[in-house]
Amino acid sequence: MAHLGSGRRRLAVPVGLALTASLAFLPSAAASAAPLGTTADSAAAKQTTGPKLSYVANLTAYGTAKQAKKAIERAGGTVVTSYDQIGVVVAHSQNPDFAKTLRAQRSLFVSVGATRTAPLTAAKTTDEGATQKLSAADAAKAAAAAQTGQEPLEPNQWDLRTIKADQAHKINDGSPDVTVGVIDTGVDDTHPDLAPNFSRSQSANCVGGVADTSEGAWRPYPDGSDHGTHVAGTIAAARNGVGIAGVAPGVKVAGIKVSEPGTSLFYTEAVVCGFMFAAEKGIEVTNNSYYVDPWLYNCKSDSDQGALVEALTRATRYAERKGVLSVASAGNSNHDLAADSILDDSSPNDTAPGPRTIDPSTCLDLPTQLPGVVTVSATGDKGLKSYYSTYGLGVVDVAAPGGDKWQVPATPDANGRVLSTVLGGGWGYKQGTSMAAPHVAGVAALLKSAHPKATPSQLQRMLKSQATKADCPAQVYDAAGNLVDATTCQAKWGQTGYYGAGVVDALKAVK
Incomplete structure (x- = not known):
């Protein structure tokens, strides 16, 4: 979700590019949330x-x-x-x-x-960047290679096989009593791969800070971002003989829209609403493939940014107390969140960003660095950290497939990105830690299905203990596709900065 380069603006990187951030604000249509830029209310x-x-x-x-x-x-x-x-x-x-x-x-x-630092009158919209749509030729190749029991496009889902989700499905697809809330740009519940598992009663539009539960409010239209829909498919696309299979194709998925219309901006009031809505609606797992705008890192010492950290901390802790496990992507800046300092040259992204050096132990990426939130880094088909993925020893909890265009799998489409659902009832490819987090959310849903009384902290411990351990590699790909020495990977406490406790395992989750 961001421009590739020195800084990250969003967490999903469609087709090697990031979802661009735009500069807009439009509150919920709820009567109590008057649009910004109108006359004063008192x-x-x-x-x-x-x-x-x-x-x-x-x-x-x-x-x-x-x-x-x-x-x-x-x-x-x-x-x-x-x-x-x-x-x-x-x-x-x-x-x-x-x-x-x-x-x-x-x-x-x-x-x-x-x-935020700018009102509606200072807003402008930029393009998200194109998703790589699945071609008819690649769809035909996949369908021809599909074996009995596979979905038509499943041969192209190298990511499912990486975490043994295909094997897990032979034992348990997950329980419909478990719901994963996709806090994102909205979910298209009319998609044929999502409709069977979609939970309308647990879906809403939280833009502006007030939950709108009217029919279809959770959909990505009219802004048309397919980001949340792609995430939802990875989690819970149904095994129905259509398209792909999700990591947990038997669980429910809900859409909680928090991005400003026509943009991919996620502001604090909307995200707080998202966590609170999930908590009150009995959602067991939330997926958070974004960072909270306009600051890539929110410094507690700053009066404004510190207040955002406090509000979101209260919301995520409340959700955890209500039984919600929150999963979040680590980011696409290739930053080390355990480093002494990081150069942030993309904040604030709703006005003119300027370079600043921050301490990631006190200036936090929200919500991924909040207490109790599962932080996820991304890997490619070869098991290496994806070239864009942010990392950090003691910060990253687990890793999962997020895609890497340089790590090309032996699949019919030979595409190293992640294939999932997109708008218009189709399928397409994206890569990013935005794509890694939903694999973990899906595995967490399988764990919750197998252990319905497990608390969020217990689920997190199981995710880590069951993960496939991964040592620091000798080399990784850089952004140009060159193999370089993996000098930035550190190992300690049985974990690594690149992979945390390891790559999640769906098969162990259902045993």
Whole structure:
């Protein structure tokens, strides 16, 4: 999901390119979430001239939503929604001193921060980049090679065989009592490979911070991004004689849309809504193949960024307490998250980004570096770390196939990327840690099916203990396709920086 190069903007890399970030904001259509850029919603706000932005305000243990509402209105803001379970309030304001004013009320607010640096009026949209669609010729080759019991396109799914999902399916496809929530750009539930397993009652559009559960609100239209649909297919495409098979083709999949329409931007208020919605709707696993905009890394020492870390930490911890295991992709910047420092030259991506050097132990990639979240790196068909994949000893938990155009498999299509569902009822190829995370989410769903009483922390321990161990390789591919010495891989505690505890194993999950 990002421009390849020195920095990452998104986590999926379709066909060797990344999903481009765009600069837009459009809140939920819910009545309480007035569009940014409109006239101010309170008398105090009308007296201000600054850009209208969205904020998260994190309450102290003694603060109440009623008190927060009054304070927000006095500061020239309007409450969009309040998550009383975690003490997080989403608000809009045109007052340039809004956050500063609320921060001064330390008995009421722990932290307050803007979720972006530019309002709607400063927005522009950029192209996502094309997915490589499956050609009719490659589809025919796969169908001709398919064996009894295989889906028509399964011969091209080298990724399933890598984690032994094809063998696992002979034992257990997963339980329909388990749902994986795809927090992403939306899911096309009309796709023939997804319709049999789609859960409408657990799907919503969370853009703007308020969940919209009206029919079809979770779909990627009108922006047309197929990212979430591709992720959903890898997790739970049905074994129905059509197309591909998911890692867990017997479980349910839900779509929780959090990206701004017409863009691939994921803002804090929408992502908080996504985690809270999943928690309240009984979803067991969430897949998070993105990073929270506009900062590639959010530094706790910064007043705004620190508030975003706090709000998202509260949301993911609440979801974990409610039984949700969260899985997230590590990123496509080829950064070492265990390094002393990282050059971030892509933040903020909703205005003019500038280079800054950050400490990844205090400046976090969200949500992948939050406590309790399973961090996933990507591998290719040869088992090597994908050339783009971010890594880090003690940060990456497990690895999974994300695709690598330089690691070409012996499949009918000879394509090293991951084949999955796309818009229009078709199939296509993408590569990225965005594609690796759903393999882990699928295996986690199989584990939850086999161990329905397992807690999120227990599921995470099983993912790691059952993973196929992988040592640091001698060489890996670089972005140009050259084999280079793997000098950046470190090993300790039975783990490596490239693969964490190892590559997940679907067969062990069902035994």
